[in-house]
Amino acid sequence: xxxxxxEEQRLAAQSLRELLNDHCQGSDLRRAANARDLPSFExxxxxxxxxxxxxxxxxxxxxxxxxxLGLGVVDFVLLAEEAGRAALPEPLVDVxxxxxxxxxTLGELGESTLQETLVGSALxxxxxxxxxxxxxxxxxxxxxxxxxxxxxxxxxASDISLTHRESVDPLRRLSEVALHDAxxxxxxxxxxxxxxxxxxxxRSTVLNAAQLLGLGARMLEIAVAYSLERKQFGKAxxxxxxxxxxxxxxxxxxxxxxxxxxxxxxxxxPVRVAHAAVAAAEAADRAARAAIQVHGAMGxxxxxxxxxxxxxxxxLAGLNGGRSAQFAAVHQSLLRGELEAQWA
Amino acid sequence: MKIRFTAAEExxxxxxxxxxxxxxxxxxxxxRGIVSQTFRAEQRMEWERALGRARWSVIGxxxxxxxxxxxxxxxxxxxxxxxxxxxxxxxxxxxxxLAGPTILHFGNDLQCERxxxxxxxxxxxxCQGYSEPNAGSDLSNVRTRARLEHGxxxxxxxxxxxxxxxxxxQFADWCFVVCRTEEGSKxxxxxxxxxxxxxxxxxxxxxxxxxxxxxxxxxxxxxGARTKAEYCVGKPGEGWKVAMGTLAFERGVSTLAxxxxxxxxxxxxxxxxxxxxxxKDPLIRQRIAEAWVGLRIMRYSALRMLSRATSxxxxxxxxxxxxxxxxxxxxxxxxxxxVVGAPGELCTDEGYGLADLPYLYLFSRADTIYGGTNQIxxxxxxxxxxxxxxxxxxxx
Numbered sequence: 001x002x003x004x005x006x007e008e009q010r011l012a013a014q015s016l017r018e019l020l021n022d023h024c025q026g027s028d029l030r031r032a033a034n035a036r037d038l039p040s041f042e043x044x045x046x047x048x049x050x051x052x053x054x055x056x057x058x059x060x061x062x063x064x065x066x067x068x069l070g071l072g073v074v075d076f077v078l079l080a081e082e083a084g085r086a087a088l089p090e091p092l093v094d095v096x097x098x099x100x101x102x103x104x105t106l107g108e109l110g111e112s113t114l115q116e117t118l119v120g121s122a123l124x125x126x127x128x129x130x131x132x133x134x135x136x137x138x139x140x141x142x143x144x145x146x147x148x149x150x151x152x153x154x155x156x157a158s159d160i161s162l163t164h165r166e167s168v169d170p171l172r173r174l175s176e177v178a179l180h181d182a183x184x185x186x187x188x189x190x191x192x193x194x195x196x197x198x199x200x201x202x203r204s205t206v207l208n209a210a211q212l213l214g215l216g217a218r219m220l221e222i223a224v225a226y227s228l229e230r231k232q233f234g235k236a237x238x239x240x241x242x243x244x245x246x247x248x249x250x251x252x253x254x255x256x257x258x259x260x261x262x263x264x265x266x267x268x269x270p271v272r273v274a275h276a277a278v279a280a281a282e283a284a285d286r287a288a289r290a291a292i293q294v295h296g297a298m299g300x301x302x303x304x305x306x307x308x309x310x311x312x313x314x315x316l317a318g319l320n321g322g323r324s325a326q327f328a329a330v331h332q333s334l335l336r337g338e339l340e341a342q343w344a
Numbered sequence: 345m346k347i348r349f350t351a352a353e354e355x356x357x358x359x360x361x362x363x364x365x366x367x368x369x370x371x372x373x374x375x376r377g378i379v380s381q382t383f384r385a386e387q388r389m390e391w392e393r394a395l396g397r398a399r400w401s402v403i404g405x406x407x408x409x410x411x412x413x414x415x416x417x418x419x420x421x422x423x424x425x426x427x428x429x430x431x432x433x434x435x436x437x438x439x440x441x442l443a444g445p446t447i448l449h450f451g452n453d454l455q456c457e458r459x460x461x462x463x464x465x466x467x468x469x470x471c472q473g474y475s476e477p478n479a480g481s482d483l484s485n486v487r488t489r490a491r492l493e494h495g496x497x498x499x500x501x502x503x504x505x506x507x508x509x510x511x512x513x514q515f516a517d518w519c520f521v522v523c524r525t526e527e528g529s530k531x532x533x534x535x536x537x538x539x540x541x542x543x544x545x546x547x548x549x550x551x552x553x554x555x556x557x558x559x560x561x562x563x564x565x566x567x568g569a570r571t572k573a574e575y576c577v578g579k580p581g582e583g584w585k586v587a588m589g590t591l592a593f594e595r596g597v598s599t600l601a602x603x604x605x606x607x608x609x610x611x612x613x614x615x616x617x618x619x620x621x622x623x624k625d626p627l628i629r630q631r632i633a634e635a636w637v638g639l640r641i642m643r644y645s646a647l648r649m650l651s652r653a654t655s656x657x658x659x660x661x662x663x664x665x666x667x668x669x670x671x672x673x674x675x676x677x678x679x680x681x682x683v684v685g686a687p688g689e690l691c692t693d694e695g696y697g698l699a700d701l702p703y704l705y706l707f708s709r710a711d712t713i714y715g716g717t718n719q720i721x722x723x724x725x726x727x728x729x730x731x732x733x734x735x736x737x738x739x740x
Contacts, residue, residue, distance in 0.1 A: 168706070299709075
């Protein structure tokens with residue numbers, strides 16, 4: 001048992017944080033959010049995209065024999081936290097945490113596409129069966145989609161009907177995805193496919209939980225800074241117990257959610273993943289609520305960056321079935337007596 | 345204690361309902377059920393005028409000022425029927441609920457004669473000049489100043505300064521401005537309550553975009569703006585009492601109308617839960633039931649609070665009301681998003697249009713902030729109702 005991260009895991013997260021400190025500040029996000037159309041959005045993100053590609057994270061979770069780095073989800077969890085911390089618009093988590101390893105399960109059928117996306121000359125994303133709206137699909141050349149859990153199919157994005165939908169989070173470029181009768185370029189079916197989707201969902205859920213931790217931590221930082229700067233009644237508002245306690249409660253929520261997310265990343269056990277999703281979403285929500293409250297009316301305005309983080313947290317919390325589905329997963333495991341086995 | 349309405353009161357209910365339903369399903373069908381404060385403002389100002397013509401605008405006011413001298417029970421009934429009909433939020437509410445009652449209670453005859461009828465008739469709209477960049481929770485820290493000048497139009501106040509979060513200032517004809525009229529004064533002393541025309545050279549309004557995408561709030565700049573010396577409510581330098589009085593009206597009968605709006609929002613949420621199957625989730629069902637319980641509590645509390653109210657003064661329990669409803673509604677917004685699920689993220693159009701429940705969720709974030717944050721409300725309860733020592737200041 002060891003809940004700490006090793007040097008390499010911490011250094012990777014550190015270098016992503018430095019990159020995002022330079023290229024993913026509130027002002028960078030605002031430039032992208034103000035973009036009128038897709039090309040100007042891409043232009044606003046171009047430098048950051050190029051820097052991210054240089055980071056060498058491509059294929060992080062793809063087995064080494066298929067050209068990846070052969071890492072595990074636990075190696076990626078701190079990176080996802082950093083992505084959340086910055087409200088990163090790019091699909092780093094969706095690609096490296098979810099789509100690339102899923103594409104790798106296609107084996108030889110997906111080989112050439114995988115090589116193309118690993119070198120960065122194309123982008124692949126995935127949407128689990130039942131998902132109709134996908135972020136960043138407009139930037140992808142390949143999509144992993146399917147109508148059923150026991151089918152995994154790879155499509156050219158240009159063969160799929162994508163309709164732009166505006167999100168409450170102005171940095172999430174959403175598309176409604178409709179398969180119609182598009183022909184896949186590769187397709188597999190069967191039981192192993194179901195477990196591939198299941199694993200993809202688990203990775204997506206736990207890494208989104210990690211992003212929520214990052215978002216929560218960032219909102220707490222912003223709120224603390226503001227409470228030191230803003231004066232009312234002749235003193236910093238942060239000197240009032242009402243404000244201090246609200247922020248302390250956020251920290252408690254976040255710190256108790258963090259090991260839950262890490263444990264889920266280490267095993268991907270369904271009940272741990274569900275617990276992580278609930279705990280992280282609650283912590284991020286508490287952070288958003290407290291941070292907006294501490295900012296007073298400013299927190300509610302478009303001009304304050306806080307809204308980007310709060311809206312991202314809201315959007316991510318609703319994915320993969322949201323709170324109800326995660327609680328249902330816990331109930332089911334509990335009632336089936338599966339939790340005893342996981343106690344250790 | 346009687347909690348039922350009389351036959352005469354029920355007849356009054358039928359009369360209100362008939363008129364409201366006819367209007368809202370007929371000439372004003374376009375503005376039915378609008379939640380955003382700024383959407384279709386022109387039509388909604390027309391709606392205020394229609395209410396005024398039929399004398400439904402301010403029924404609790406004296407007849408000579410456009411009201412009906414309606415009893416508390418009648419006001420309750422009208423508020424209920426208003427919301428039930430799906431009539432939109434009142435863009436005139438800053439006049440009918442705040443400025444009007446303040447002038448009626450604290451103003452002199454001249455001010456009542458000048459201002460009340462135009463409010464009742466929907467001819468003049470109002471906004472509230474309270475908050476400033478450095479005077480939010482600490483309202484008595486206002487820096488906006490006014491001085492008396494004797495010019496060609498007689499004695500006039502000349503106003504300099506900035507207000508912020510001025511709701512609906514872009515549509516307003518008048519603003520009630522809390523400002524400092526005694527040089528060097530600090531805190532509540534030396535503040536006056538002035539009625540200032542908005543449509544003049546010395547007033548500039550800049551909208552502030554909110555996280556909902558809407559721009560209901562504004563920054564309002566007074567740069568040599570003028571108003572007549574006689575448009576000061578209460579004595580010069582004693583406006584703080586008047587300003588606090590206005591806030592008490594905020595907790596008046598309008599709270600009942602607000603509760604009916606909440607009821608409509610809860611109904612909307614229940615309909616959505618039925619439609620998408622969320623209603624089958626026991627956790628959701630339980631929270632819906634809790635929301636309903638909270639709504640009943642608010643209703644009974646408001647009726648009790650209003651029954652005890654005499655001439656604008658409310659009992660200590662009234663101090664708890666804002667904290668309760670704001671917290672309740674914020675939770676309702678969160679429940680709404682758990683009901684809607686992932687599709688709540690989707691806008692309804694390319695102009696950042698939000699569906700009713702996501703809008704409710706985002707807008708309710710502000711409920712525990714405007715009109716006194718939850719933290720300030722708790723201080724008020726502790727200090728004014730419980731008599732605990734005042735929170736220490738950093739500067740005096």
